[in-house]
Amino acid sequence: MITMDDIIREGHPTLREVAKEVSLPLSEEDIVLGEEMMTFLKNSQDPEKAEELALRGGVGLAAPQLNISKRLIAVHVPSNDLENPEPLLSTVMYNPKILSHSVQDVCLGEGEGCLSVDREVPGYVVRHSKITVSYYDAAGEKQKKRLKDYESIVVQHEIDHLNGIMFYDHINEQNPFALKDGVLVIE
Numbered sequence: 001m002i003t004m005d006d007i008i009r010e011g012h013p014t015l016r017e018v019a020k021e022v023s024l025p026l027s028e029e030d031i032v033l034g035e036e037m038m039t040f041l042k043n044s045q046d047p048e049k050a051e052e053l054a055l056r057g058g059v060g061l062a063a064p065q066l067n068i069s070k071r072l073i074a075v076h077v078p079s080n081d082l083e084n085p086e087p088l089l090s091t092v093m094y095n096p097k098i099l100s101h102s103v104q105d106v107c108l109g110e111g112e113g114c115l116s117v118d119r120e121v122p123g124y125v126v127r128h129s130k131i132t133v134s135y136y137d138a139a140g141e142k143q144k145k146r147l148k149d150y151e152s153i154v155v156q157h158e159i160d161h162l163n164g165i166m167f168y169d170h171i172n173e174q175n176p177f178a179l180k181d182g183v184l185v186i187e
């Protein structure tokens, strides 16, 4: 079972590598890895489990964060509506690829964090508002999803990890809260 001890932290060279594509058909090893990454996310969002296992809450995880330089990510974005507890997005993505994106950019008003970064790094992380992403699912089926806002931000954060990019690489060093015209701030 994955715990925080398995997550490498900034400074580890693997976080700056470009990860390798996963070979298809998916190996049992890669399928199990995806399942374990999803279980970690669900545990990290469960108050009891998170406390018991000392997990930081996470909505996404990329294999390089486990020192596994492969192009696979897991995302589990919980619902923000008590009426409808279905998660907004919950999937493992193998070889995800952003096919297209909006001209419109967004950022989270509260900035971003990362399970591989044990410090606050304030500032706006400007990303595409909408993306169309293709990927292979755990059944080896090719999928295509159009994502917007928070889900889009999370998937972009994870795909960045596959390319050796950390969220703070996007923050304006001179003025971390500088915003170009038209960038939407999501609170």
Ligand SMILES: OCN(O)CCCc1ccccc1
Pocket (backbone or CB within 6 Å): 058, 059, 060, 061, 062, 065, 111, 112, 113, 114, 115, 116, 153, 154, 157, 158, 161
């Ligand atoms: O790479 C996963 N991760 O470090 C956990 C946090 C993910 C995340 C946090 C804020 C905005 C988008 C994504």
Ligand code: NI
Pocket (backbone or CB within 6 Å): 113, 114, 115, 116, 157, 161
């Ligand atoms: Ni991260």
